[in-house]
Amino acid sequence: xxxxxxxxxxxxxxxxxxxxxxxxxxxxxxxxxxxxxxxxxxxxxxxxxxxxxxxxxxxxxxxxxxxxxxxxxxxxxxxxxxxxxxxxxxxxxxxxxxxxxxxxxxxxxxxxxxxxxxxxxxxxxxxxxxxxxxxxxxxxxxxxxxxxxxxxxxxxxxxxxxxxxxxxxxxxxxxxxxxxxxxxxxxxxxxxxxxxxxxxxxxxxxxxxxxxxxxxxxxxxxxxxxxxxxxxxxxxxxxxxxxxxxxxxxxxxxx
Numbered sequence: 341x342x343x344x345x346x347x348x349x350x351x352x353x354x355x356x357x358x359x360x361x362x363x364x365x366x367x368x369x370x371x372x373x374x375x376x377x378x379x380x381x382x383x384x385x386x387x388x389x390x391x392x393x394x395x396x397x398x399x400x401x402x403x404x405x406x407x408x409x410x411x412x413x414x415x416x417x418x419x420x421x422x423x424x425x426x427x428x429x430x431x432x433x434x435x436x437x438x439x440x441x442x443x444x445x446x447x448x449x450x451x452x453x454x455x456x457x458x459x460x461x462x463x464x465x466x467x468x469x470x471x472x473x474x475x476x477x478x479x480x481x482x483x484x485x486x487x488x489x490x491x492x493x494x495x496x497x498x499x500x501x502x503x504x505x506x507x508x509x510x511x512x513x514x515x516x517x518x519x520x521x522x523x524x525x526x527x528x529x530x531x532x533x534x535x536x537x538x539x540x541x542x543x544x545x546x547x548x549x550x551x552x553x554x555x556x557x558x559x560x561x562x563x564x565x566x567x568x569x570x571x572x573x574x575x576x577x578x579x580x581x582x583x584x585x586x587x588x589x590x591x592x593x594x595x
Contacts, residue, residue: 377413416443494512499515552570552575
């Protein structure tokens, strides 16, 4: 049964208008969407979050997944953890943080939550241009992505750590994994077929570059850095050293 999260006039009886919570709660696709305003200080927002959760708790039963939409709000690890613990007390589980702030995305990913920074990278009819991707800074994460985590970003993504099976990285630009890639990697998610996927050990469950999809063969033994790239024949995998030497050679030729 889908809970009705519509506020009633008595929901916040006794509060002054300036004190009315500005936290949005919306039930959609088997999860609860929580929207946090950007303009309130955390010390002012936190009591409102607690009031809102207390007032709505009877409307859901059992554990329910929560997507936290932060927008331009800057949140650090302690605030995200505080929110997750408060949700847990109400039988709610924080699973994803959707934000426009790079620092918030890094904090959430470091704590082990799925992250989407900026608009979802839905492929358009034409490939994204270099200028469009350059307008967004790369997302740098120093953590291991565990099963169930998903990272979405509108430019390139660099992970200093492993991407375990069951985790996924979706980027409009390149994906660089300074570790083992055992999950799903989707580079050029807005249609850029020139994007690369580079990792120290290529053992991905699935590789995607723009609209091309492939499964990786058994990694070499011992493993070495490899690059996946798209051609007219599909996704190809080559030793990273060969690709870098080739790129350097052509760059010298053009100079």
